[in-house]
Amino acid sequence: MTILPLPEIPFDGAISQFYENEAPKAVRKAVENASKRDILSDSYPYDRWMEKNAYQDELKALQVELVKLQHWLAASGNRMVLVFEGRDTAGKGGAIRRLTEPLNPRIARVEALPKPTDRQQTQWYFQRYIERLPAAGEMVIFDRSWYNRGVVEHVFGFCTPAQRELFFRQVRQFETMLAQDGIRLVKFWLNIGQAEQLRRMLARERDVLKQWKLSSIDVGGLSKWDAYSNAIHETLTRSHHDDAPWTVIRAEDKYRTRLAVIRHVLGDIPYPGRPDKLPRGVDTAICGGPALWQND
Template sequence: MNTWSETERNRVRNEIIDDLDEEFELGLDDRRMDGAGNAEARAFRKTYFHELLRLQGELVKLQDWVRDTGYRLVVLFEGRDAAGKGGVIKRITQRLNPRVCRVAALPAPSERQRTQWYFQRYVEHLPAGGEIVLFDRSWYNRAGVERVMGFCTDEQYEEFFRSVPEFEKMLVRSGIKVVKYWFSITDEEQEARFGARIEDSLKQWKLSPMDLESRVRWEDYTRAKEVMLERSSIEEAPWWVVQAVDKKKARLNCISHLLAQVPYHEVERPLVTLPPRLCNEDYVRQPTQDSMIIPEIY
């Protein structure tokens, strides 16, 4: 058991409450149970869920428009560990068709991939017409974790910054919209979120040795981030910074901003009428074997 001060324990407790909210909201629509927290936090939850559902409705319209027009959209999500990237991605994809909107979360490169052109393994995940791809971390790994942890040479690092503007310009010229988000949190907020993961057995799997090392190298990551934003924000694909200390506000702000980046409009859908079921007099439904039915323990 970790020894926390009362202030630290309160931050961890609030983080766990936020995590519980994340799980509850996946199964709730316009109704919300009163949760823990102060009156202001409970009041904002109502606004949050109302706005989240409204924005998700707009995302469905965006999806329909993308599919109808053959538009291609790439969204990059970058930020420190526990910055909230996954939470935003989860809310974006929650009500969308996975055949239209999919997530690319690439593992560490294989030995073979390390000998390829650096961008090659990302290219195969780019969208075809009528698709949206959300990169949960992206080719900017080279400017962040690879730089900080020494996984690339100085020459590879410099070549990345020479190449990435041209690579993204090429994507844009080919008709792919590229939107890049950096999720910004404070040192104290990351510590609280890591603390909550340590305390919560359901979240401990999220903590990797690399995450723990990132705490030690906070300042190195800060310098790497500052260089990345300065050297790779281009007119065709600028960086956008999401203030992410408050996860709920960050989700709403990011989704709202993303919707504003695409000139979508509502696509008229054909009226759907449920056809009657065909009934055949000689049809007899066969009973299911008892041995195939799972125990009804609830």
């Protein structure tokens, strides 16, 4: 049997170098002293991750409710759009997987759009997203969305200030048109602190099965924490409105994050057979509006 060599550490070990040479002292100390299930943010309302058995029990119960929601969606012809945004490594992919795991992929599909082509860059900014919107009886989950312009493109200089300002002038109108046409739009912002983000990136750098998740944007963003924070705060403030409010989830604990996402989706829809109280209810300590956002 031929044994292939392991791939080299991605980006020439740039994440480790940032940790050793550039990370704030308090962040480096928090990462160094933490065990796997410790919470690194002092302001997070829990000290450790929830127990795995309790998480699995609640997840199973909530996924049964997701199947009921799916039946309602298909039978009623309603349309849903879920937008997932957040800090790099905040757990968007993991939350999406647990949400879609029990669902028919013909009904619930995930859209993770790549970098726009040269042609798409000449189109109206929202145009390529419109092409992916749901038809009757469908749910579309955007793993990152049009909000790239508000945060990532701005931080890295991929758009001009005028383009970003035009985005903010149009995004509320765009989302209001979706709502007026009957699309249920749910926007999630998953947020983690700087120490937790660095810990997760170091883990990806060292794990050959997860290195593919890292990108040059992820690595470059490590030194742009404050710029990201300012862009996030402005984006949440300027695009939170009645037709499409933001739901912020403090995502230091991946288990609690996934459960909070599913509970919120279920609680937003009056589907037949929904229990008066979903398993354990919504955890308002980590799930709420933009006021819950923290810049740890």
